Amino acid sequence: MAELKVIVFQLKDEEYAIPVQQVRSIEKIQHITRVPRVPKYVKGVINLRGVVTPIIDLRMRFGLEEAAFSDHTRVIIVALDDMEVGLIVDAANDVVDISTDAIEPPPEVVDATTADYINGVVKIGKRLFILLNLEKVLKTEKG
């Protein structure tokens, strides 16, 4: 039975999970330089220890309403292939181990916009984690 270590973060009322292998670091919000004429959910770029890193507002990416940054707001720096991107989330909550057997396909009730970005769901006790499909999240739409 394979174990999967995931980082759990909060977005609106739900908890999402990303495998730790895909996470580089978790940062506090810092000055973001806006980049013109890019999709709205791309907030801009930050200076991450000398590396210019693009930042995505995950709320907007999922079509949720924008929220003001709070003390809990975090930027999760994820790496996929040769891309490094920061995801703005409401809070980073936890690191948990889940077994891959416990992953269920996404329930059909999840609304269409977000369903695309989901690999599956995991239920542990009373908590429900939504496993994020990073590839889909980071795929830039053409046009």
Next chain:
Amino acid sequence: MDMSQYLEVFIDESKEHLQTINEQLLELEKNPDDVSIVNEIFRSAHTLKGMSATMGFEDLANLTHQMENVLDAIRNGKIAVTPELLDVIFRAVDDLEAMVVSISEGGDGKRDVTEVVAQLKQIEKGEAVVAQKSTPTYEQTYDEFEYTILKQSAEQGFHSYEVTIKLRSDCLLKAARVFMIFEVIEQIGEVIKSVPTVEMLEAEQFDDQFVVTVVTKVSQDELQKRIMKVSEVEEVNVQSVDLHRPVAQENAQEKPVEQKEELKTVEQVVEKKQEGQEEKTASKQVSNKTIRVNIERLDILMNLFEELVIDRGRLEQISRELNNPELHETVERMSRISGDLQNIILNMRMVPVETVFNRFPRMVRQLARDLGKKINLEIIGAETELDRTVIDEIGDPLVHLLRNAIDHGIETPDVRRAKGKLEEGTVKLKAYHSGNHVFIEIEDDGAGISREKVLKKAISKGIISEQNAANLTDKQVYELIFASGFSTADKVSDISGRGVGLDVVKSTIESLGGSVSIDSEEGVGSVFSIQLPLTLSIISVMLVEIQNEKYAIPLSSIIETAIVKKEDILHAHNQKVIDFRGKVVPLLFLKDIFEVPVIKEEDDFLSVVIVRKGEKMAGLVVDSFIGQQEVVLKSLGNYLTSVFAISGATILGDGQVALIIDCNALIK
């Protein structure tokens, strides 16, 4: 003996020699009668043979040896230079290259070369009786090459001696003694041959005696004395070489016949030899001054320096704020020194595009022959320098564009004749600097791009719709060639036109921060123009403020800055323009283009940065100028690949990111 430490040098030098051979072979094809070229090739081949034998790459040595024989025959006028013959030699060089590549990739450098070797042998035998290499005996015999050297040396007033050296039987480090003796000899002359071979001597595969043939200007006595000074040498016996004795027995009969011819060429050869010696001393001097540095180390140095530049910016800012004269002075000094340092580091990484271009003549020749076309490749501006990182990437796209020009551009000779053009097509490869960019153009005088053909194809491939097609400008039509899944050749050849490629060319160039454009006239030819950044790392910029955002404009595209009164703005065709030194310059309001959130009220005065792209100018309207600064160019990462009018980003002294404006994209 462990050779691994020499391997890198061996690979580099082999590549250089192969390059020389390639270039000279092409030259030879143009001037088949020029013996000096053959000599040049021979020299490189000979060195290569020696090096590879020493390193233990026997296949490499064997093939070079065989090639050398053929070259030797050419040099002695026994074989005429024909394109077919050159084809075989080129193939041999290809094999050699493949072997060197294999070695550099950690392989054993082995390759099946029997076919080429057989062909070379055939050539060697086919036309004339060629000198067989003398069988190695422990007697001092000379092959023709060595014999020629000895003869030439004699004519230049050098003495040739056979020196028999005997080491003391209790000598412990024989190889070391040999090395010392060779060094002594090389101070006063040159070793032409040694028996046993140098490699065997170095491996201590001899008893205690060996014979070397030396050309030198010093007398017999002096040579002997000098060698005797090396300790543990028991006996030195110097004899002058009898130059009149036949070379190798097989040649004995043909020698008289050949003699005349050889005499004729001797003058030429002697000249060459002198040149060669000068070259040698020159290259020795150069090699004293240069060292090979692993590019990785330079990259690390560059990265560290970039960090330093960021801190320098920060320091400058702090010093301005504190307003302490002493601090000010120190910081200024430091800035100056680090500026010099920066120039040096950047220059170290600059490489002439020649390193990429020099493999093209060979490729073009081969392609032209394969396709039955006549093509003259003109290379202009090969000395133009580009950053190493750009050079490494630009080779493949250029190969592709060249192939494209030759395969699709240049017509076959009969078609060209029918069109009233010269049978021989011309492909121009041109590189030049402009601003902080390097342009590389590939121009052919071939068929040009047919708008109809391209459109037909694009529509049939579903790249565009028929309605859209009619509205496209010629330029936009040409752009379609870069769409993926596009190929215009009626006939798919294996040279280009598999539909993969041109789109890759475009994306590669764009990933380097460059761009590619096409200009074409049907029936007259096409020009593919590539624009590349000079360096990918540090640039001078002007920092400007637009509302609350900071942007950087590369100094290289700025002509000057100006403050313009609002009422001086004129209108022309719905476009705001200003009169700038008698020229009408369109104004671009960056806050609109970049959709900057408006916070401040507009002034009565506009701050304008006048920028240019080639002949065209534009005025970028900003809110205020902050100042000039050296910044480290950083990419926006792989996620944000093509942001309009932004070429990258940089980190300012306060740690914030500022975007760098790409003026070329703003000026249409």
